[in-house]
Amino acid sequence: MIERHALSAPGNWYIDTRCIDCSAACTLAPGLIVARGGQSVFARQPLTAEERLQAWRARLACPTASVRTECHEDVPTGAFPEPMTEGVDRLGYNARSSYGAHAFLIRRPAGNLMVDAPRWTPAVVRPLENRGGVSDVLLTHRDDVGDAERYARHFGARVWIHEADRDAAPFADHVICGAEPVGITEELLAIPVPGHTAGSVVYLCDERFLFTGDSLAWSFEHNDLTAWREVCWWSWPDQLRSLRRLLSHRFEWVFAGHGGSHCLPFREMRARLAALLERLE
Numbered sequence: 105m106i107e108r109h110a111l112s113a114p115g116n117w118y119i120d121t122r123c124i125d126c127s128a129a130c131t132l133a134p135g136l137i138v139a140r141g142g143q144s145v146f147a148r149q150p151l152t153a154e155e156r157l158q159a160w161r162a163r164l165a166c167p168t169a170s171v172r173t174e175c176h177e178d179v180p181t182g183a184f185p186e187p188m189t190e191g192v193d194r195l196g197y198n199a200r201s202s203y204g205a206h207a208f209l210i211r212r213p214a215g216n217l218m219v220d221a222p223r224w225t226p227a228v229v230r231p232l233e234n235r236g237g238v239s240d241v242l243l244t245h246r247d248d249v250g251d252a253e254r255y256a257r258h259f260g261a262r263v264w265i266h267e268a269d270r271d272a273a274p275f276a277d278h279v280i281c282g283a284e285p286v287g288i289t290e291e292l293l294a295i296p297v298p299g300h301t302a303g304s305v306v307y308l309c310d311e312r313f314l315f316t317g318d319s320l321a322w323s324f325e326h327n328d329l330t331a332w333r334e335v336c337w338w339s340w341p342d343q344l345r346s347l348r349r350l351l352s353h354r355f356e357w358v359f360a361g362h363g364g365s366h367c368l369p370f371r372e373m374r375a376r377l378a379a380l381l382e383r384l385e
């Protein structure tokens with residue numbers, strides 16, 4: 105039975121009690137949708153056109169279809185793919201099988217790259233076709249595979265995953281081995297970061313964009329970088345060592361599977377990462 109969450113603010117928009125607390129809605133509509141006692145709720149009703157667009161993004165991304173309205177609202181155009189910065193879009197339509205992880209598209213003249221995969225839907229396929237398809241699917245780890253196999257098959261894309269997580273994506277045809285960074289192209293580096301899972305990988309593009317899976321994220325609540333010991337499935341000491349190794353790389357953006365994505369000048373990003381490690385170690 106679909107029930108409105110009792111803590112969701114009065115008004116047209118609400119979240120129901122089927123929410124699995126995947127955090128996707130909170131990161132698409134920070135401040136508007138917040139976590140309360142193990143589920144997400146609207147803290148207040150959207151007021152502006154931008155806030156309504158954020159609410160719609162949460163609705164379209166929600167893997168349990170828990171973001172709802174009492175009265176009909178027209179779907180706005182341009183919700184997804186969501187432009188994040190030049191050449192990077194968030195795809196939306198998060199998969200339940202990945203526990204609502206965000207997936208991204210890196211647009212490149214030589215071939216577009218999908219980072220992790222959303223659920224399979226024409227609402228993602230059509231825009232991808234209009235943008236020239238997908239040449240590679242870059243999987244950050246075993247949890248965020250989503251419907252990667254269907255996208256890879258449809259677009260004839262190569263699929264990358266680390267050998268330690270490969271059993272979660274046996275269809276992957278490019279396997280990253282060992283602990284050292286691997287150059288996929290001149291601009292794209294796969295950096296193994298064991299910790300959250302044994303085969304976690306972050307992908308660094310143009311020394312600017314770091315796609316972190318579930319290894320590192322931005323917290324809108326604390327306005328800072330964060331990492332989660334309570335959802336570290338493999339080894340927390342390994343995850344901390346992996347994050348420390350990222351200090352030797354330059355990046356301005358963190359694009360997270362779970363949690364927020366954010367941009368800072370690279371020196372500040374590095375200082376925030378060092379401070380995070382100080383807090384966590």
Ligand code: SF4
Binds near residue numbers: 165167171204
């Ligand atoms: S996206 Fe849906 S399931 Fe995930 S936290 Fe938001 S409302 Fe809950």
